[in-house]
Amino acid sequence: MNGKLLLFGFESLLNVLALESAMGPFGVELVPVARKDYNKPLAVLAGLDAAPGPMADYAGGALGGRMIVLCGLEKQLDTLLPALSQAGAGPDCLKAVLTPHNRGWNGVMLYAELQKERRAFQKGGRR
16 A cells, blocks of 8 residues: 655654554555645645745744644545554644645644534534
């Protein structure tokens, strides 16, 4: 299995090592994204596209939580998601798949969209 996980907001080396251990048997590459790179397109961070040109470093704050973007792993979600959860990336960690629609987005944009979707889902569940 090939593919990558883009890791946003994973400040603790122990968290990254736990994920690396869990994903090792699957041959998944982990890419911890430095905060200064949060404004780069997801496809650039995944190594699928070249940078569109020089970009200033992201100067904003933390995203507000952790997020994982699964790149090239769509067919393995049923196997990978439980392993990620067991490694400490449970329901509090936002997860998304890199798609043709979001590949040009940056981490900040994707995080905001996932937060919006989570709120809508939670609101819809409370009746």
